[in-house]
Amino acid sequence: MKSIFTILILFTSFNIQAHEFYTAKVLLANGTVIDCKATLPENELGETSIKIKENENKPATLIMSDDIYQILYVINNNNYIFERHNMGLIKEAYQKHRTNNSSGKEWYLIISSDNFIKVYISAQNYYLDKGKGVISTYSFEGRNINFGTSYLLKRKNENAPTVISMSNISYSQFRNWASEYFKEIPELVERINNKEFKKSEVG
DSSP, rough: HHHHHHHHHHHHHHHHHOOOEEEEEEEEETEEEEEEEOOOOOOOOOOEEEEEESTTTTEEEEEEEEEEEEEEEEETEEEEEOOOEBBBTTTTTTTTGGGGOOOOOOEEEEEEEEEEEEEEESSSSSEEEETTTEEEEETTTTSSSSSOEEEEEETTTTTEEEEETTTOOOHHHHHHHHHTTTTTTTTHHHHHHTTSSGGGGGO
């Protein structure tokens, strides 16, 4: 009963925050930039738009998520960058963990990046943790897009982020997927197989 009550509280909190607006810079797929206040993205089934306010005196308008490439939010002096991408998969291994093998796009939060690679996290809900003052994530088990929270990598020459780790996979699966992704760097593959990295250390 306690777990059900906790889920209800979280669900209510997400619904309330879904209507909150944060300072944002929206980069559309056509290159247009919009300075506004915007709601946080979601990856829930059927959630396909972002609400924005360009002027406090005007009502909010909707932008279809697939018309957006990137959103930069500034919250409590912290920058959070979300990007809209298709998902790249690690061959057959990951297929079992998806209830839907479509190529539909998702929202990914960048958690680390450099000139070579970007590290993303994908979750069903992104929300502002009021206590910590930072963006956090939550996924209900068994969601349509994929199970649990996923961690992904995308190199500069790649079209889509590739799943490397998930909250509900084994360490051996993580090592298999990571080794496949970095197969062109034998030294790193050796370190992965020597268990130098945990699946939670993708970022």
